[in-house]
Amino acid sequence: MSILPAIGLHHYLIVAGLVFALGFLGVLVRRNTLVLYMSLELMLVASTIALVAFSRFNGTMDGNVFVFFILTVAAAEVAVGLAIIVALFRRRQTVQVEQLTALKN
Amino acid sequence: MIGTEELLAQQLSVWVLLLPLASAAIIALFLRRSGTVAAYLSTAVAAVIGVIAVKLAFGGVRFEIAAEWFTFGDFTLSLGVNYNDLAALMLGIVGVVGFFIHLFSLGYMHDDGAKARFFGGLSVFMFSMIGIVLADNLFMMFIFWELVGFSSFLLINHYCLKDSAAAASKKAFIVNRVGDFGFLIGILWCYQAYGTVSLSGLEEAVGAGAQLTMWVPLLLFCGAMGKSAQMPLHVWLPDAMEGPTPVSALIHAATMVAAGIYMLCRIEVLMVADALNIIMWIGTVTALYAALCAVVQSDIKKVLAYSTLSQLGYMVAAFGLGSLVVEHDGHEVLIAAGVGAAMFHLTTHAFFKALMFLGSGSVIYGCHHEQNIFKMGGLAKKMPITFVTFTIGVFAIAGLPFVTAGFFSKDAILHLAQMKNPAVFGILVFTAVLTTFYMFRLWRITFFGETRSDAAAHAHESPLTMTLPLIALAVMSIFGGYTHGALGFLYGHAFDGVWSQIPHAEGLGVVLLSLAIIGVGAGAALAFYKPAGADALATKAPGAFAGLTLLKESFDTAYTWWVAKVQDRFAMLLNFLEQIFLAGLIVRGLAGVVGLLGLGARALHTGNLHAYVYWFLLGVVVLWGFAGGLF
Numbered sequence: 001m002s003i004l005p006a007i008g009l010h011h012y013l014i015v016a017g018l019v020f021a022l023g024f025l026g027v028l029v030r031r032n033t034l035v036l037y038m039s040l041e042l043m044l045v046a047s048t049i050a051l052v053a054f055s056r057f058n059g060t061m062d063g064n065v066f067v068f069f070i071l072t073v074a075a076a077e078v079a080v081g082l083a084i085i086v087a088l089f090r091r092r093q094t095v096q097v098e099q100l101t102a103l104k105n
Numbered sequence: 106m107i108g109t110e111e112l113l114a115q116q117l118s119v120w121v122l123l124l125p126l127a128s129a130a131i132i133a134l135f136l137r138r139s140g141t142v143a144a145y146l147s148t149a150v151a152a153v154i155g156v157i158a159v160k161l162a163f164g165g166v167r168f169e170i171a172a173e174w175f176t177f178g179d180f181t182l183s184l185g186v187n188y189n190d191l192a193a194l195m196l197g198i199v200g201v202v203g204f205f206i207h208l209f210s211l212g213y214m215h216d217d218g219a220k221a222r223f224f225g226g227l228s229v230f231m232f233s234m235i236g237i238v239l240a241d242n243l244f245m246m247f248i249f250w251e252l253v254g255f256s257s258f259l260l261i262n263h264y265c266l267k268d269s270a271a272a273a274s275k276k277a278f279i280v281n282r283v284g285d286f287g288f289l290i291g292i293l294w295c296y297q298a299y300g301t302v303s304l305s306g307l308e309e310a311v312g313a314g315a316q317l318t319m320w321v322p323l324l325l326f327c328g329a330m331g332k333s334a335q336m337p338l339h340v341w342l343p344d345a346m347e348g349p350t351p352v353s354a355l356i357h358a359a360t361m362v363a364a365g366i367y368m369l370c371r372i373e374v375l376m377v378a379d380a381l382n383i384i385m386w387i388g389t390v391t392a393l394y395a396a397l398c399a400v401v402q403s404d405i406k407k408v409l410a411y412s413t414l415s416q417l418g419y420m421v422a423a424f425g426l427g428s429l430v431v432e433h434d435g436h437e438v439l440i441a442a443g444v445g446a447a448m449f450h451l452t453t454h455a456f457f458k459a460l461m462f463l464g465s466g467s468v469i470y471g472c473h474h475e476q477n478i479f480k481m482g483g484l485a486k487k488m489p490i491t492f493v494t495f496t497i498g499v500f501a502i503a504g505l506p507f508v509t510a511g512f513f514s515k516d517a518i519l520h521l522a523q524m525k526n527p528a529v530f531g532i533l534v535f536t537a538v539l540t541t542f543y544m545f546r547l548w549r550i551t552f553f554g555e556t557r558s559d560a561a562a563h564a565h566e567s568p569l570t571m572t573l574p575l576i577a578l579a580v581m582s583i584f585g586g587y588t589h590g591a592l593g594f595l596y597g598h599a600f601d602g603v604w605s606q607i608p609h610a611e612g613l614g615v616v617l618l619s620l621a622i623i624g625v626g627a628g629a630a631l632a633f634y635k636p637a638g639a640d641a642l643a644t645k646a647p648g649a650f651a652g653l654t655l656l657k658e659s660f661d662t663a664y665t666w667w668v669a670k671v672q673d674r675f676a677m678l679l680n681f682l683e684q685i686f687l688a689g690l691i692v693r694g695l696a697g698v699v700g701l702l703g704l705g706a707r708a709l710h711t712g713n714l715h716a717y718v719y720w721f722l723l724g725v726v727v728l729w730g731f732a733g734g735l736f
Contacts, residue, residue: 027718036714101712 012053020046033085033095037078044074114166118186121157121196122235124150129228132221140220144211147224151200151207154231158200162193162599169305171241180296187241187304190602194448195238195367197599198455201581202359203231205574209463210351212570213470223263223349230256230356237364243292243302243325246368250288250328253361254281260356261348273344280341284331291324295375304371311374322380325372333365333417336391340660342414343398346406350466353406358413358462359455366420366451370444376427381443385425389529392418396539398657400546401650403640404476405465408547409458412502415540416454422533423447423518426525429608445606446517453510453585457501460578464495467571468551471564478550480558482636487564492552494575499548501582503541503623506616513586516619520610534622541626546634554636 019042026039048067055063089095128150136143171185188196207227214223233256236249254277262274296302298321299310311317329335334342345357356362369384395414402408429442469476471488485492501509504516515537522530556562566572584595588604596604634641643650709720730736 028715028722097714100714 009053009057012056013050016046016050016053018046019043019049031096031098033088033097033100036097037081037085041074041078044070110164111166111168114161114164114188115168115170115186117157117161118168118170118188118239121154121161121200122186122232122239124153125228125231125235129225129232132225132228136225137221140217140224143221143224144214147228148204148207148211150228151204151231154235155200155204158196161188162197163597165599167193169241171303182244183242183303184245185241185303186239188239190600191367191370191444191448192238194452194600194603195363196235198363198452199231199234199238199360202455202459202578203234203355205577206351206355206359206459206463209354209466209571209574210349212568213351213466214349217349219263223260226256226259226263227352227355230260230361234360234364238367241304242306243295243304243372246371247285247289247292247328250285250332250364250368253332253356253364254278254285257281257345257356257361260352261345263349263352264347267347270347273341273347277341277345280338281331284327284329284338287324287327288329288331291321291327294324295321307372308374317375317377319377319379322372322375322377323383325375326369326380326384329365329369329421330387331365332368333362333421334391334414335365335387335418335421336394337660339391339395339414340664343407343410346404346410350406350462350469353410354459354462354466357410359459362413362417363420363451363455366417366424366447369421369424370448373441373444378427381425381427383425385422385427385526385529388418388421388423388425389532390418391415392422392536393532393539394418394656396536396543397653399543400539401640401642401653401657402543403479405468405478405481405547405551406462406476408478408543409462409465412461412540412544413458415536416450416458416502419515419518419533419536420447420450420454422529423450423521426518426521426529429521429524431608440608441606442521442608445603446514446521446608448603449517449588449607450514453501453514453582456578456581456585457498457509457511460494460575460582461498461502463571463575463578464491464498467491467567467575468495468564470567470571472558472560473563475558475560478547479638479640481551481556481561481564482554483552483556484561484564485552487556487561488566490566490572490575494572494579495552496548497579497582499544502544503627504537504619505623506619508583510582510585512619513588516610516615517607519618520615521608523610524608534618537622538626541623542630545627545630549631549634550636557636557638 023039023042023044023046026042027036030036030039048070051063051066051070053063055061055067085095088100092100094100128147132143132146136146167189169185169187171183174182174184176182207224210224210227214220217223230253233249233252237246237253240246240249258274258278261277262270264270292302295307298318299307299315301307301310331338342357342362346353348357392415395411395418399408399411399415402411423446424443426446427443428439430437430439431442467488468481468484468491471484471491472481475481497509501511503509504512506512519530519533519537522533556564581595587594588596588600588607589598633645640650642653709716
């Protein structure tokens, strides 16, 4: 039939895990707030992949419904988050996290 | 189903309690800067109280109501009114004398800068005093007991910029607290022993044969010892004269200091012979001691203060003498003679002592706040109304037969003492001689002879608001002794429950004894003291004078010694321990530990976002491990 083995739930989850790890790595190592933000989004997307996969293989709609909610919340969050970053840049002329140490003092 | 008349009486009793509170609240909240309005409000309320008190007493309705306040387990605290003949009498005294003293204060405090505070304080006092009078259980009485202590503190401290007034008010409060501590323990013990603190409940319990103990009445008497200034807690009362004179008349002569005796009469059922014996001796010794002290005083108010102490001692002694079997219509009946005699003397004393205090207030007002009797003199002509009324007061306390109230009440006490205890009788007769002696000394030096200072030379009769109360109280001092019959119009039959307990001596002996007492006391005083600028006793017999002064000061000296040498040192020791253990080990130690933790926690906060992310990662790993059962 095909040279490729049948694609099962495991594969989806591995992809989701990889994307999540990528996102997390980004959060850990990048210094630019904007990029950090993108990495966060990547982690969110990873969870939605997993949810869609679950939904597909369980034959229910639960996971899909979750995804809609996550997308909605993520959209709202991005709107707020980007606005904050823009405001931050206007005030401090930088979005590099090592220069944003106001919590320290 | 209760009748409308009874319902009305019950409502009135609640009104009479709450009106002065309302007046005090209005003055405190809205009238602090308008003293004159406050004065009229307070006086108007006092007038209404007087009217209600009289109406209630003569209405003839006696009742008991109670409402639950709160409950702890099976212990219920209630607030209520127990209105019997005794309460009616006391309420009448508080209401009527209180009103006249309010009226007097309108004149006396006319130019005072803090009139609102003064009249507010008087209203607080009226509220708390009426609370004591009406209280139907000991806990409620204790609450109001403390409130009168507070209002007394407030009013003694009226001239609060004077150090002596501030010190006197503190002394009064602290000494009273000592007595109240015993009172509180007594109430708790009473509850433990009888399962109730309601006055009627106690009566039932005793009637049902509950075992009586000597300690409950003695501990309760501790409260009376503080409030009624019995030895050895009498030291606050002479100092309390730092307050304005109307306050001395109302609180420290006529009503509050009598609350102790009233309280004893309310709990008479709890008394046992041993306790009564101790109470009797404390009263007797106080009466004698205070009379001796009064002889060497030169401040007009201090003389009256010691006289008050002495008369309070009389009442306490009368109460302690206890019940008596008398012949009545051919058969013998047991009467609570102690209660009858004590309350009778309390009543007449309230009239004539309030009269004399207000008289002295009028004198002080006329002499521009001069209080030393040796700087007065010759006031009889300058202040005729004050002089005549004050003279009636002097005769009343001396007990001039038939024309004064003091004769009947003092005679009842002496008669009771004669029947029960010859030693007490002897001391009380001697005290009566001394009473006459120092009162006539005061009277002669103040009102006769040459004027001996500029202040006295410019003395003038006081205004009508001040002389009117004097006249009214003088009338009561004359007719207050007739408890029944044609001349007993002051009382009608409203207080027969109390008056029926008075022991009456018959015959000529009583009159002769009274005349002899007055003759010896007044004769000696008039012969010995001439109106002069110095105390005749101090110049002619300096030894006796110094001895009596020493006697007067001995208690204060002893207490000062105790406080300085014992209490202060103990306090220093406690302070030392507190510094080491509480402040050092516990407070500073704990703060140190928390501070150290804070130092560690602060090191974690670098302010760097990535550091937080790594902490977060660590947290996730730990949580994961925990969820996975790694540890």
